Amino acid sequence: MIDFSLTDEQKQLQQLARDFARREIMPIASEYDRREELPWQVVEKAHEVGLLNASIPEHAGGLGLGMFDECLIGEELAYGCMGIYTVLMASELGITPILIGGSQEQHKRFLEPLTQRAALAAFALSEPNNGSDAAAMHTTAVLDGDEWVLNGSKMWISNGGLAEVTVVFATTDRQGGHRASVAIVVEGMPAGMSANKIHHKMGQRASHTAELVFENVRVPAANVLGGLGDGFKIAMKTLDKTRIPVAAGSVGVARRALDESVKYAQSREAFGKPISSFQALQFKMAEMQMGTETGRLITWKAAWLVDQGLPHGTESSIAKAYASEMAFDAANEAIQIHGGYGYVGEYPVEKLLRDVKLNQIYEGTNEIQRMVIARSLLRG
Numbered sequence: 001m002i003d004f005s006l007t008d009e010q011k012q013l014q015q016l017a018r019d020f021a022r023r024e025i026m027p028i029a030s031e032y033d034r035r036e037e038l039p040w041q042v043v044e045k046a047h048e049v050g051l052l053n054a055s056i057p058e059h060a061g062g063l064g065l066g067m068f069d070e071c072l073i074g075e076e077l078a079y080g081c082m083g084i085y086t087v088l089m090a091s092e093l094g095i096t097p098i099l100i101g102g103s104q105e106q107h108k109r110f111l112e113p114l115t116q117r118a119a120l121a122a123f124a125l126s127e128p129n130n131g132s133d134a135a136a137m138h139t140t141a142v143l144d145g146d147e148w149v150l151n152g153s154k155m156w157i158s159n160g161g162l163a164e165v166t167v168v169f170a171t172t173d174r175q176g177g178h179r180a181s182v183a184i185v186v187e188g189m190p191a192g193m194s195a196n197k198i199h200h201k202m203g204q205r206a207s208h209t210a211e212l213v214f215e216n217v218r219v220p221a222a223n224v225l226g227g228l229g230d231g232f233k234i235a236m237k238t239l240d241k242t243r244i245p246v247a248a249g250s251v252g253v254a255r256r257a258l259d260e261s262v263k264y265a266q267s268r269e270a271f272g273k274p275i276s277s278f279q280a281l282q283f284k285m286a287e288m289q290m291g292t293e294t295g296r297l298i299t300w301k302a303a304w305l306v307d308q309g310l311p312h313g314t315e316s317s318i319a320k321a322y323a324s325e326m327a328f329d330a331a332n333e334a335i336q337i338h339g340g341y342g343y344v345g346e347y348p349v350e351k352l353l354r355d356v357k358l359n360q361i362y363e364g365t366n367e368i369q370r371m372v373i374a375r376s377l378l379r380g
Contacts, residue, residue: 004300010072013065017073020051021080029081032206033351036199038162039206040118042084047118051077053111055092057099060107061115067241067306071248071299078252082355083204085249087120090158090207093242093363094121097167097183100241101225101234110165110185122163124154124212125235135232139214141170141182146221148184150193150214156362160210161195164188168214169231181231185223192217203354240313241306243320243363247299250323251292253356257327257334258288260349264338281337288330295323314376321369324359331356 006014024045032039046052051073056062065073070092077085091114098110098121114121130136139152150170160166166186173180186193192215201209225234262285265276275281302319305312331353335342342349360366 006072010069013069014072014076016049017051017076018079020046020049021076025077025080025084029084029206030345030348030351033081033083034205034345036201036205038087038208039084043087043120044118046088052088052118053091053095053114053121055095055099056111056115057107059104060111062111067244067303068300070245071303074245074248075252075255075296078249079256080252081206082249082253082352082359083206085252086158086204086207086358089242089245089249090122091120091163092245093123093238094159094163094165094167096238096242097123097225097234098165098185100237101183101230102185106185106223106225110187114164119164120159120162122157122159122166123238124157124160124166124168126154126156128153128155128211135178135181137169137171137181138174139168139170140174141172141184143172143221144218147218148182148221148224150184150186150217150219152214154212154214156198157195157210157212158207158362160208160212161189161197162208166212167225168212169235171231172228178232179229181233181235182228183225183231183234184219185225186217186219187223190217190219202357203351204358239363240316243316243369244299244302244306244312246359246363247295247302247316247319247323250320250327250356250359251295251299253352253359254288254292254295254323254327254330257330257349257352258285258292260347260352261285261288261334261337264341264347275337284333284337288333291326291330295319295326299323314373317364317369317372320359320363321366321373324356324366327356328353328360 024042028039054063054065057064142149168184168186170182171180194213195210198209265281266274268275299319302312302315305315334349338347338349341347
């Protein structure tokens, strides 16, 4: 039978994340958005309470939380700030290809250090000119003895340059397509690797985004995940999973937009009564509630499929596309409900809109998600 109830442990985890968002994230979110700066103290505190890198398995020293648990955490943290949540979510993104393509020895070697201190991982797939065509990589990897030599650049990398481990996707032959792809774990910032922070983002300014440049960067051959030709496959399997936390974060943003709208509509008066009494605004808030509940359910379904070891690619695409668009609409309506006040930073709703726009773009644009869904339909 279908059971929508949470276990006691899940309720405690949800409450932990909710309290953390209200205590550590919400009071500083606006400030760090203005400063365009990652609040490192939040990363440290998240590590202290067990909300950072929580998917690292027990055999590598971690908690081994499943995807459903990640979604419970993600909704609550994104309610506080989608940008700050992206810092933690992107670290899980960097961990996932190691879990998918790495050996038990690699799990322990690369991931155990991330459990011992506040430390981040990163995922480096996108390049300045390849956009959604992830297979058209120009970053090269040449095997020289017992080392890989990396040359090229990666773009839009969350946690780029700050991460303790970065999974870099490269090609051994620019004409070789998928069969020439490799996934290589780069530890720290070795000689020849540099990071250029990207400034003036529309939203999610409290997350750190960078271009990574590799100039004859040497990495041990033992740092490759899987083998030659496995890179693209590992990247796609990773994104099939990690689109789901994006959906969870979108649900959190939508819920925040609704809560802010209800609070404002009940306190703001026009024509001698609260604007919450006007049916036009009631309908807007009802639509926001409908979208939030629906987005959460498809996100939970996709997460459940992952945890059961079942195929989940189509459901993760549906969840990511639906929830991110629903959340953008919710934030947009929240601004409308706030009127002129919604357009300025005195209230948080304009930031919700700026932040959640990126959810429609990263980890595969929503156009790509529709391609995934359509191909699944046509395959029967």
